[in-house]
Amino acid sequence: MDARDFFGYKSSDEEPGRRPGEAGDVAEDLSPPQLEEAITLDDPAVISRIDPGGMLDRVLEIPRQLAVARRVAAAVELTPRHRDVDQVLVLAMGGSAIGAELVAGAAGDRLSVPLVVHRGYELPSWANPRTLVIAASHSGETVETLTAVRGARARDLPLAVISTGGELGRTAQERGEPYLRYQAQIQPRAAVGFGFGLVHELLVSAGLIERPDPFGPAIEGLDHLFERVGPGVATDANPAKQLAWAIFGRVPIIYGAGPMTAVARRWKTQFNENAKAWAAYEPMPEANHNAIEGALNPRELSDALYVIELHDAQEPKEIADRYRVVEELLGERATNRSHVRSEGDSTLARVLWTVAFGDVVSVYLAILYQTDPTPVTLLAMLKERLARATD
Template identity: 40%
Template sequence: AMCEEDGIPWVPVPPGLQPRAALCFLLFPLLACFSRFGMLKGDPKGALLGLRALREMCVSTDAGNPAKRFAQELHGKVPIIYGAGNTGPVAYRWKTQVNENAKQPAYWAELPELCHNEIVGYELFSKVFPEGVFVFLRTSSDHPRVAKRVEILKEVLSRRGLTFYEVWAEGDDPLSQALWLLYFGDWVSFYLALLNGVDPTPVVPIQELKRRLTEA
């Protein structure tokens, strides 16, 4: 009401959505503003076209549905998602979507920082965390040093007999690629929820925590 009275443009967010389902209403208005002022490297319209094409693949009941296939690979396992640069926040989104939608553990880390600490944990990984698998989020715009680190990490993991996957983004620019990976991860978490036999919508532990905090 205040924005309307003062003639300030505003974008309403539909009520009743889970916060994780409101991302598009929060993100794309910002991208549109950045693009309008020439502050955005990438094409939001092209990114949207890529997301629509991805949606057509991910809603398909065919065996070739890529999100469903990858969810089957992750079923019964605990993913550790790795990202770098633009894909660092995307890796975190993957982690939280698997937590909230599929109701299971998932973890994330970011290159190059993980090369200074996390990799030491590979030494006893198979002994203490046999369900763990690694997921590298990759783009054609990865920094050369990041790409080199990933190749070395893959060799280290292979030598130790640890399982890893690579998910390569589609798109013509870093924005399109990051959004493609983000949306693909959302679909993977949805199908993982179905494989786990759970409803992806409710987040009972979060609701309980909030309720108890208000009662404290």
């Protein structure tokens, strides 16, 4: 079977980069897609045809997810063991892990203990009885997370679970562990409002975030953002659609510093999973110690890249100066560039605003590539083959 059959495209004619009239068994033209191959973002019928699973609608549900997450977390009781801790360890993968990383970015300066997100099978050796372990898996069946959770239970560590169910949720219920259960039959990455909100409110309940930012103003900010970038706003007045057009046919490289570091990673993974496109992210100021030297070669591909800088409204002068000097040094090597400046009165609000903006851009880019953003068929194939290999 041809590999393209697994990508979720409507037909071979709609595969990104394919030229009209090409036969399926003819060698493919691998040159970048051209502007004339894209389609309009201003026709609701086109968006509905390419996005039948409603990924764009899921993005617009982030405010509702945050509100529900707050109620779910408020109903969970924690024991003194969950509160009197020296560090927090979050066991998660993929879309279930990014919520905790975003919380660390949004509340990092007010977290009373370190927060570490662990993506892997084995429980870190340093985890001890004074480590609050949070296991997050949207499906409750993530094998890496389940394996690490068994290690946490074997060491009798304080554990809380975030999931929609599955083995993780079932065992948490049976053992009487704090279980933050939410209902969402959607892709894990589309549940970012739950992932962020549940981890944040769990830490607030445990007394581990000092002076937490309120959700209310952040939700209002998201509602205002969606009024500006929603599908009903024409491209000429829609910054998300404009940025998707600018990225189309290029590989986005996203830069972020401080609270925007985790957001940059979120942008990268959303371009991967929604637009089925290559992307990379670079944390600042670390990128100034290595990535800047990679801007030279291969010279012929310089126009194939698109740099996106995510700026926090409260960005330190040292970081702003670094961005400015880098632009001066790179000159013509990185002319394809956009600046995204977060909006909101709190760090939490600005992180969520920038996440939501990037999520919308990623879906619009998928539409331009005529690619259904919802299926992740290669990921599903990978899991299936790994399962067969371990049987």
